[in-house]
Amino acid sequence: MLDSHGEVNSEHRHSLRPSSLDLTDDAMQSLAAQSVALVMEYLADVSEMPVFQHTPSAQLAERFSAELPAEGEPVEKLMEDCRCIIAGSRHSGHPRFFGYIGSPSNPVGVFADLIASALNQNVTSWRAAPAATEIEKIVVRWLSSLIGYGDSAHGLLTSGSSMGNLNALLIAHRVKSQDKVSRNGLWDAGTPMTVYTSDQVHLSIPKAADVLGLGRDRVRIVKSDAKFRLDISHLRECLETDLSNGLRPFCIVASAGTVGTGAVDPLAEIARVAEEYGLWFHIDGAYGVPAALDERKRHLFEGIERADSVALDPHKWLFTPVDCGCLLFRDAPAVRTALSFTPGDYLIVPQETEAESFAFWDYGIELSRRFRALKIWMMLRYYGVRRISAAIAENNDLADYFAECVSAAEDFELLAPVELSICCFRYVPPDKRAKLLSADGVEREGINAELNRLNAQILRAVQRSGRAFLSNVNLCGRYALRACIVNFRTARADIEATLDIVRDTARSLSAAPE
Numbered sequence: 001m002l003d004s005h006g007e008v009n010s011e012h013r014h015s016l017r018p019s020s021l022d023l024t025d026d027a028m029q030s031l032a033a034q035s036v037a038l039v040m041e042y043l044a045d046v047s048e049m050p051v052f053q054h055t056p057s058a059q060l061a062e063r064f065s066a067e068l069p070a071e072g073e074p075v076e077k078l079m080e081d082c083r084c085i086i087a088g089s090r091h092s093g094h095p096r097f098f099g100y101i102g103s104p105s106n107p108v109g110v111f112a113d114l115i116a117s118a119l120n121q122n123v124t125s126w127r128a129a130p131a132a133t134e135i136e137k138i139v140v141r142w143l144s145s146l147i148g149y150g151d152s153a154h155g156l157l158t159s160g161s162s163m164g165n166l167n168a169l170l171i172a173h174r175v176k177s178q179d180k181v182s183r184n185g186l187w188d189a190g191t192p193m194t195v196y197t198s199d200q201v202h203l204s205i206p207k208a209a210d211v212l213g214l215g216r217d218r219v220r221i222v223k224s225d226a227k228f229r230l231d232i233s234h235l236r237e238c239l240e241t242d243l244s245n246g247l248r249p250f251c252i253v254a255s256a257g258t259v260g261t262g263a264v265d266p267l268a269e270i271a272r273v274a275e276e277y278g279l280w281f282h283i284d285g286a287y288g289v290p291a292a293l294d295e296r297k298r299h300l301f302e303g304i305e306r307a308d309s310v311a312l313d314p315h316k317w318l319f320t321p322v323d324c325g326c327l328l329f330r331d332a333p334a335v336r337t338a339l340s341f342t343p344g345d346y347l348i349v350p351q352e353t354e355a356e357s358f359a360f361w362d363y364g365i366e367l368s369r370r371f372r373a374l375k376i377w378m379m380l381r382y383y384g385v386r387r388i389s390a391a392i393a394e395n396n397d398l399a400d401y402f403a404e405c406v407s408a409a410e411d412f413e414l415l416a417p418v419e420l421s422i423c424c425f426r427y428v429p430p431d432k433r434a435k436l437l438s439a440d441g442v443e444r445e446g447i448n449a450e451l452n453r454l455n456a457q458i459l460r461a462v463q464r465s466g467r468a469f470l471s472n473v474n475l476c477g478r479y480a481l482r483a484c485i486v487n488f489r490t491a492r493a494d495i496e497a498t499l500d501i502v503r504d505t506a507r508s509l510s511a512a513p514e
């Protein structure tokens, strides 16, 4: 039935044909109220829940093993099962979740994703999603200026930094393949092309090389120094060796916040090398670059503005819900030329301005893309940059505090300098500590192997306890317990409690060895 404006009135729209998936107003109210209640309950309770409750896979599978439903079920039943899903989840929103790089979603992001899903824009191009495209362009510029990459950068949101890094390496490879002239004449088209990065690199880089058909061995691994930062003189050595062996370097990938210890490679020095050798300079800042919002850390990111591209993950240290990565680059026309499927002259519909013929597919790999920009846009506007920066700075303070507590204790050892918000340490029983100091090389290796076993047991027991969640990393043969703090709920008391939990666990393991 049409109303006076010639539109189907809402009552009639909702008089449901059997084939319609729309809901009656009552059903809609009930679904909305119960879903929102569940979200509110979760966000209110998450700090008090066990961080993790280990349930064997078979038991979880059994719990959810309902038949494929031929007929619909009541919302109440679905909500009940969602509570089981919550119980079977690991909670990165818990204040003592320190594993991997797992951050809680800020509440604004939760509801922004709801709105984005309702609107269901497929953000492939301006034509398909005009407002969402404009918002994404704004958000990309905001992110770029936030991390000190300048406000004239271009880019796009991605599923995460694995996709961002892959996208960047694709661009780098295409752009640099076009160079004709080498140091000693002309490049031979068949010359193997190589990329340089430190031994602390995230696995997404070798994976990207694999996907691009380069192969992992084209990723040349440069040594890192005592602070786990890329060693510049070794970088130069690797480049010279490869060049004299007839290989063709095309890209350096720096880590700005390594996944292991949070080290930031010397960006300005790497920029200089990249410029000197004519290489693409990409920064993997997935975890670390939001730390540039903390004044005290900004100096670590000097040189970022000289990178050709930067990947970062708002779904890590900007607290948006997954998934949300971002790839930034400076030279948009070069990227479009490198990736566009209609080389030189990409598709322009004559009536459209350049902005209106804009398509994300000219810059990235994904075609269908959800409206990720909304959750960043809403979050930044709701909180403002000052509050977000304060949360990040506090995480850095907490990591420093973590390291202080570790260093002050007789039975803990700090295993890496704290540069951003990651603290790596291990438990060392006091008697072992004395022995470690006086031991010779062989003996020390033996004690180290024992400590590795002990700390691996500690990690597993702490995770299973549900009281705190750490992950681990191998640092030069030493098994480190690793705490990454990207969490606006964590406070000093959580750090103290976590160290007590680790210590108690260690003592009970020593009392009753497995």
Ligand SMILES: *Cc1c(COP(=O)(O)O)cnc(C)c1O
Pocket (backbone or CB within 6 Å): 101, 159, 160, 161, 162, 163, 202, 204, 255, 257, 258, 259, 284, 285, 286, 287, 313, 325
């Ligand atoms: C997390 C991370 C990645 C991968 O990002 P995803 O969003 O998980 O795909 C890459 N590099 C670093 C340094 C990371 O911390």
